[in-house]
Amino acid sequence: MTNRTAILDGNEATASVAYRLNEVIAIYPITPSSPMGEWADQWAAEGRKNIWGVVPTVIEMQSEGGAAGALHGAIQGGSLGTTFTASQGLLLMIPNMYKIAGELTPAVIHVAARTIATHALSIFGDHSDVMGTRATGFAMLASNSVQEAADFALIAQAASLESRIPFLHFFDGFRTSHEENKIIMLSDDDIRALIDEKHVLRHREHAMSPDHPVLRGTAQNPDVFFQARESINPYYLACPTIVQDVMDRFAARTGRRYRLFQYAGAPDAERVIIIMGSGAGAVEETVEHLARAGEKVGLLKVRLYRPFAADAFLAALPKSVTSVAVLDRTKEPGSLGEPLYLDVLTALNESSAAAPRPRVIGGRYGLSSKEFTPAMVKGIFDELKQPAPKNHFTVGILDDVTHTSLSYDPEFSTEDPQTVRALFYGLGSDGTVGANKNSIKIIGQDTDNYAQGYFVYDSKKAGSVTVSHLRFGPNPIRSSYLISRASFVACHQFQFLDRIDVLTAAQPGATFLLNAPFGPGEIWNHLPRKMQQTIIEKRLKFYVIDAYSVARDAGMGTRINTVMQTCFFAISGVLPRDQAIEAIKKAIRDTYGKRGEAVVQKNFAAVDSAIAHLHPVAVPSQVSSGFDMLPPVPLQAPAFVRDVLGTIIAGRGDDLPVSAMPVDGTFPTGTAKWEKRNIAQEIPVWDEDLCIQCGKCVLVCPHAVIRAKVYDSSKLSGAPATFKSAKPRWREFETLRYTLQVSPEDCTGCTLCVEICPAKSKSDVKHKAINMLPQAPLREPESANWDFFSALPEFSRERLSHSQVKDTQLLEPLFEFSGACSGCGETPYLKLLTQLFGDRLLIANATGCSSIYGGNLPTTPYTTNAAGRGPTWSNSLFEDNAEFGLGMRLAADKRADYARELLHRLAGHLGDSLVSGLLVSAQATEKDIQAQRERVEELKKKLANVPSPEARDLLALADALVKKSVWLVGGDGWAYDIGFGGLDHVLGSGMNVNVLVLDTEVYSNTGGQMSKATPRGAVAKFAMGGKHAAKKDLAMEAISYGSVYVARVAMGGSDTHTVKAFLEAEAYDGPSLIIAYSHCIAHGYDMAFGLEQQKAAVNCGYWPLIRYNPDLRLTGKNPFQLDSKPPKIPLKQYAYQEGRYTMLVRSNPEAAKELLVLAQNDVDRQWRVYENRAAMPGHAETPEPAPAEAESVVKTAPENGDAE
């Protein structure tokens, strides 16, 4: 036995054991369990062996359903297999779970428990997913901490092999899966000691094999199915004893003792909380605290939830108990109680014990990782004292609707005074979290201290705020909740002070470290009043450093992590300063060493110069600042935005009561514009003299912060002094004015606009029509300009040519200021979609990046035009988006059908001219659609005076008479993999839906895992050695139907082609598929060059631009149009600009070379196929010559004499 300690999170702890115990690992990414699969894949790529001396096979499947199927097959085949999942993924495994359990096949599924999507998706933790599987027959084992996650991964597998019952081992998503903690690692010998080889052998012998053939998976009938189902009972009866035996053997080996139901607290407790999962940490801390004060309280941790061993449960519960609160981290609407509560009641009820039964209440806590603190636990214990405690309560929220919530004193704390608690506010891009992870490792490994780290991220992908919660001290740390009393607070970003109250959690006398561009003598007057007041009142020790200048001088750019980490160690005194610096440098070498000496050296330089620039600040005794923090949203925002969304933006969403929330998950659109984030250091500035008004910058801007308008010059009266305008470069609009305006507070500073700008100064070519300049001095004047610009009227849609890029960029975008990555390659397509069809657009959005930046609270980027119309958007699931969108189409068509029927019926009241106008309009052009809208308005007016139920129906449906555009949007993970079956069916349905695949060639949202769209030779997670198979040609699959409009577009390759494809797809009366090349942060290069790479992808033939329009067949033309020119450059010239390819060149040059050759072959082959297809005569596509061709056949056939 060894006692090697390590600092790691629950995912890694679990994976490290599961990997060593299995041979086949079928995986699929889903938050928060993805890292388990990633670790397994990485270790397999590194050739690490399991305890039997073989490298497990790790295979990514197309969905969790696929992973479960592969697991089922593998374990039926006699291998030891596992998988990792969460949430919706676990739900997709349920059918196989029934089978695996029904066949008594040992295996363990490790689950980072996560919320099931209901009124909203949530990536965070609760037990709604695992509770959804409790009828499958899987045993369920809950671990409550990182240490337990490792230990129970082993115990689950040992017990599964022995009992033959498959296990679901789960721990709380994020709270445990992502918490870094110091644990004792299990050695290979520990693992071997627990696994009884005879059970492994039995499993192998049970394998399907033609050498001893059996048949498993019969169909059974009413005569015997029931009996067969009952035949497994002995195994379930034996299981708890087996688990306890394994736990006992585990204790004998490691000293860590676990029970099926583990009691902690006063032996004579009267009030007991029953709980499973990480919340037990907070309860145990509270119980110890209260018990020390003499309170008779206790905690019963449920470890083996299924099979529920009532005897063991009753034996573990002290006889002295008079009242019990059972806590469930899930909600079952309509049930008499949540599952654990009902199980406890049943166990007590069925007990034959003579003692009086305790009173039992049940409550819900912690849904979607809602904080669960000792203060709440104390509130529950207090409630248990009441003569009539509230049953079916909630805790941690304010339920002002059905009044379920318990009240508690939020000031109650059980924090260990010997534990140091530190909070760090940073930006994702500044490296704060990474540095803190290193700090925990330094403290946990170089000292005897225990250490814990937990990291909170915001919901934006660009400019996201991170808060690191670090605890360390001499005692083990079980605090499974965020820090609310910090002895050290660091704010790594000066601009946060305007909007985030970073000192809320600072305890009196705490240390405050601030990164600011001001020295110790001048910083005070740059702090908001509230902060000054807090510093004075709490007597904080205040330090300041200009970390950006230190980092810049050291060659670190904007990565201030090392500088701030050094300051933390220097001030906190956790380690002697020299020892700390040595440890930091060692950590730097460990972390960055393989990235190269240059990186190590510049980090060292940052460490060496940090302390010299760290200064204590003499805190004045008076508040003197002339400004205060800004409100989260402007005061003129609508009430819901101000009171609800604004509260969320301010980080106080926990304070919102139940009544503040929409009951069905419906939110207003158009709210992103109220959330001014000011994350760009530099913003684009327009040179109106140089600009050729091509609209390309407007087109490519991922966040819709650059807009163009043409308007009457009279509108310029009252313009701010710096507002710019120019003569429009449209002959027909020359009497008007043109303005290109940037929203300074919404820009992310990606520079895509500058890179795409084709207009260069003739005397200084680096100066373009749009150039980046520092934001700070421009913020105020340009904000005023933006407000003025926004108030200018939109240009008439009917006067613009929608097939001209230049014209389309005068159309109002109805998708703006999303939380997408800076420089995102997806959002320009979505924005274009809303410009073209936004006011009649329905979007079904598959889960993924586009659903997150499209629908993650607090604010939403989809918005409305002046008439209040705009895209309506919904996300169902990841896997079903095509079907979901098809349903929207069916509904839109049905509503229109019924409306038309009613028009016929009511024609007498409405007048023939109006009715026929409404019925016959093809609505093929913008003008037609506008005319139809006007007819609908007239219809509504007339209907108001018709007193009949049918008239009321028609009034409700009248808008359905305007043509609707239904778009099914998602990424390649959806379209190529998990949703492909449904997508294929929808494409084959013939229905008029439009599919937009934002093809980033990886699962971007979950961190870049391989999909079937990943190109050969590129590195991705789950393809660490470079993907070996070629990218799937989804376009050709769809083309094979012959009835689907298909386009492959790349905005950087040809924006005109992109616009044309969108228009044609929408116009085609049938299914359309647009596959849009979307550059992505996961491609490994500066996304400012995204469009340049798109162009290169087209130029090298990797991404041919095509359109397949079945309508062309009607005129005898070949529907397949190859719109890009033959390859001009080799694939290498495109690919080797991207880290996803060059990483492999560096890591494994030989493999990279081989894959490049194959990938070039793929390109050549694809080009030949496309070229041949495009060269086919039109009639080759049709069984009967189309009219135009029939004519040409006649003309060219005289020699055979049949022409007459």
Add this chain to the structure above:
Amino acid sequence: MIDITTQYLGLNLRSPIVASASPLCESIDNLRRMEDAGVGAAVLPSLFEEQLDIESGLVDSNLSRGEESFAESLHYLPDLQTYNTGPEGYLDLIRRAKRAVSIPVIASLNGTSLSGWLRYAALMQQAGADAIELNLYGIVTDPDVSGSIIEQEYCEIVSQVKSSVSVPVAVKLSPFFTAIPYAARRLAEAGADALVLFNRFYQPEFDLEALDVVPQVTLSTSEELLLRLHWIAILYGHVKANLAVTGGVHTAEDVLKSMMAGASVAMMTSALLHHGIGHVRFVLDEVVRWMEDHEYQSIRQMQGSMSRRSAPHPNAFERVNYMRVLSSYAVR
């Protein structure tokens, strides 16, 4: 029997054709084919210290981009086991080359810091390089830095490298010195065992449509040889170091001229890229045939025979010749 052996950097070479530093020499197969074709030695492509730094930075920025910002995607690329951002890949090339061929293998180095020059030169020697060519390739863009400062830095680098390694050291120069003979003499005095004339610079091209400057690489032509011949002929006999021609050597005539000007070896790359590695054999055969026709016994016999020191009209290498060329042009 015609003797085409030569001595360069104290190494006995079986022929005067050396494969100069280029991507061709990155492949062990190519090195074997070069040996088969008769090259006297091969110079491996340069290890650029700056490139190692850039690659290190690129790997770091690729892995860091977007990391730890969003709860669902804490990283966007997998962290591979190794990135070979250090010199190890290059050192391995030296080792593999040494195992694969018996001709001398010369490593080439372009440093950015004195410590880099010294560290990597020592590692190259340890890896088995028979000699090291210091590729003093740098574009000086700072108007405050004088030529004498640059020359002093070069001498310092050569002197320090020489004192840190025992294998011979060649120095590859650019033609852009005000006084080439003085610079050459100082470098030789600093310890350079050979001077390689001259480096070819990538010349950025202007794209008039895109109003952009684009990098481009062109293969050399025999035209470029003239500049090299000119300076080899001038330097021959006036510096202690061996001289090597690089740039513009394509034909047997080019090799012969190089030898006669005073070069110990003539280096080739463009011709091999253009005609294939087998071209070396063809050129050597032609050299031998020419020598037979003109009754030369050995390469050594002709080396320096047409240098400024030995030419019948030494002023042909001087300004007088320039005037004569101009006047003859005018007469036409």
